[in-house]
Amino acid sequence: VIDQYILGIETSCDETAVSIVKNGREIISNVVASQIESHKRFGGVVPEIASRHHVEQMTLVLEEAMQQAEMTFKDLDAIAVTEGPGLVGALLIGVNAAKALAFAHQLPLIGVHHIAGHIYANQLISELQFPLLSLVVSGGHTELVYMKEHGSFEVIGETLDDAAGEAYDKVARTLHLPYPGGPHIDRMAAEGSPVINLPRAWLEPDSYNFSFSGLKSAVINTLHNAEQRGEVIDPNDLAASFQASVIDVLVTKTASAAEKYKVKQVLLAGGVAANRGLRAALEEKFKEFQDVELLIPPLSLCTDNAAMIAAAGSVLFTKGHRGNLRMNANPGLEL
Ligand code: KG4
Numbered sequence: 001v002i003d004q005y006i007l008g009i010e011t012s013c014d015e016t017a018v019s020i021v022k023n024g025r026e027i028i029s030n031v032v033a034s035q036i037e038s039h040k041r042f043g044g045v046v047p048e049i050a051s052r053h054h055v056e057q058m059t060l061v062l063e064e065a066m067q068q069a070e071m072t073f074k075d076l077d078a079i080a081v082t083e084g085p086g087l088v089g090a091l092l093i094g095v096n097a098a099k100a101l102a103f104a105h106q107l108p109l110i111g112v113h114h115i116a117g118h119i120y121a122n123q124l125i126s127e128l129q130f131p132l133l134s135l136v137v138s139g140g141h142t143e144l145v146y147m148k149e150h151g152s153f154e155v156i157g158e159t160l161d162d163a164a165g166e167a168y169d170k171v172a173r174t175l176h177l178p179y180p181g182g183p184h185i186d187r188m189a190a191e192g193s194p195v196i197n198l199p200r201a202w203l204e205p206d207s208y209n210f211s212f213s214g215l216k217s218a219v220i221n222t223l224h225n226a227e228q229r230g231e232v233i234d235p236n237d238l239a240a241s242f243q244a245s246v247i248d249v250l251v252t253k254t255a256s257a258a259e260k261y262k263v264k265q266v267l268l269a270g271g272v273a274a275n276r277g278l279r280a281a282l283e284e285k286f287k288e289f290q291d292v293e294l295l296i297p298p299l300s301l302c303t304d305n306a307a308m309i310a311a312a313g314s315v316l317f318t319k320g321h322r323g324n325l326r327m328n329a330n331p332g333l334e335l
């Protein structure tokens with residue numbers, strides 16, 4: 001058996017990341033340079049600043065990933081890169097770096113969908129078994145994805161408005177917490193109790209779609225109303241109540257889809273997968289499902305990284321997919 005080594009590159013948002021993955025399963029090196037500090041004072045990611053940081057960081061991160069792996073480009077089989085979706089100026093830096101490397105070292109180039117990457121982060125912890133269902137919850141996406149085999153993605157439900165991470169970040173901003181707000185709300189929720197009654201958007205019966213903008217507005221209204229009445233609301237309780245509503249809907253819909261589609265595995269994916277409340281609630285819920293294995297990646301593989309891009313790239317490479325030097329960043333790429 002000949003081992004396969006893929007170098008992954010990810011620059012779709014505010015993380016410059018390069019990783020080398022062996023046989024789609026084993027992390028050889030994994031370097032992530034976060035720009036969060038530079039965006040914090042603006043309360044969110046500023047696209048122009050993100051692009052500039054990627055330009056500055058790319059070669060450094062690449063060199064570190066090669067050094068950590070103690071490898072040269074001759075040892076690699078392909079270069080995989082996030083083609084989209086994401087910020088176009090940010091994606092372009094990764095795509096151009098990947099094209100330059102592929103051209104210079106005569107290596108195959110593989111374009112990867114960012115969400116496929118998040119899902120395939122799970123392949124770095126366990127072998128995937130089909131059919132499976134993945135709950136993808138990130139800053140830009142909230143989707144239930146059904147996979148009958150490798151590389152086949154059927155979106156059976158998605159958000160009609162805000163993504164889960166977006167709702168976390170917006171609620172956090174209302175509570176004057178720094179960007180990104182998800183981890184702060186997560187911490188506060190653990191200190192508070194879900195005593196405030198907030199809505200849950202179930203939508204039509206049997207719908208696997210989501211909606212979080214009503215919940216976000218309810219949180220803002222609760223704060224304003226309390227302010228006007230001169231009441232004080234414990235922010236930890238508000239965080240706990242908001243989180244309880246998000247988790248209730250995510251877990252209930254995921255469980256009901258897992259049942260209907262008779263899947264073998266349920267995968268958690270995306271930045272919000274780092275949420276401790278969500279992880280615990282899913283683990284609790286899927287104890288009831290004897291035939292379903294629940295996979296939850298470690299925190300470092302939930303938020304943006306390049307190991308997940310190399311893992312997804314490995315599947316495409318094995319299937320014979322090849323990109324070429326005309327590859328372009330595609331901010332609206334479909335799964
Ligand atoms: O996947 P990701 O790193 O970037 C995108 O592709 O969007 O996800 C970032 C999102 C942010 O909205 C952030 O607030 C959220 O993930 N997030 C969390 C937690 N850690 C990160 N949300 C809730 N709880 C967390 N612990």
Ligand code: ZN
Nearest residue numbers: 138271303304
């Ligand atoms: Zn992401």
